[in-house]
Amino acid sequence: MLDRLPDFIDPIALAERRRVLSGAIRQSEFARLSEVLADSQGDVRIELSFSKEGRLATIQGTIKTTLTLICQSCLQELSWPIDVAVKLGVVSSLEQADRLAAEYEPLLLKTEKVSLRELVEDEILLALPDFPKHEHNCKESGQEQVPMSADNKEQIRSDNPFSVLAKLKSTGD
Numbered sequence: 001m002l003d004r005l006p007d008f009i010d011p012i013a014l015a016e017r018r019r020v021l022s023g024a025i026r027q028s029e030f031a032r033l034s035e036v037l038a039d040s041q042g043d044v045r046i047e048l049s050f051s052k053e054g055r056l057a058t059i060q061g062t063i064k065t066t067l068t069l070i071c072q073s074c075l076q077e078l079s080w081p082i083d084v085a086v087k088l089g090v091v092s093s094l095e096q097a098d099r100l101a102a103e104y105e106p107l108l109l110k111t112e113k114v115s116l117r118e119l120v121e122d123e124i125l126l127a128l129p130d131f132p133k134h135e136h137n138c139k140e141s142g143q144e145q146v147p148m149s150a151d152n153k154e155q156i157r158s159d160n161p162f163s164v165l166a167k168l169k170s171t172g173d
């Protein structure tokens with residue numbers, strides 16, 4: 001069973017205690033994310049380890065889910081797996097963020113506690129493509145069917161009924 005995840009977390013305190021948070025949040029609970037989803041039935045699975053590297057509090061782990069986006073090419077549903085590797089360094093100022101080792105993304109703490117949901121949602125939104133579309137050329141294959149059916153009509157129209165009659169006559173004889 002998955003633990004119930006807290007709504008708000010204190011990253012510094014969790015890092016001091018080397019805590020691990022794992023659990024799931026429903027996709028529908030992410031307001032901004034839900035706006036771009038065709039279906040928000042799934043769960044977002046979260047596993048985050050809080051630790052310290054020297055004086056720096058760090059958050060590392062994964063955020064996984066499968067989103068149902070709208071393909072921007074054919075406007076059909078598009079299954080989009082998300083597997084984000086999280087590596088955050090907790091900072092309290094922009095100066096600290098500048099000094100952060102390149103491997104960490106800064107998490108700027110404005111208050112002692114942060115919304116876990118917003119933290120996770122930000123990571124997912126950053127991982128989303130600007131222009132999600134199917135890997136195969138979904139729009140082109142849709143367009144190909146138009147000239148194909150036009151060709152079929154052309155064939156029917158060009159069939160000469162008299163040539164059929166002529167055939168029947170010659171075989172009936």
Ligand SMILES: [Zn+2]
Pocket residue numbers: 071072073074075076133134138139
């Ligand atoms: Zn498509």
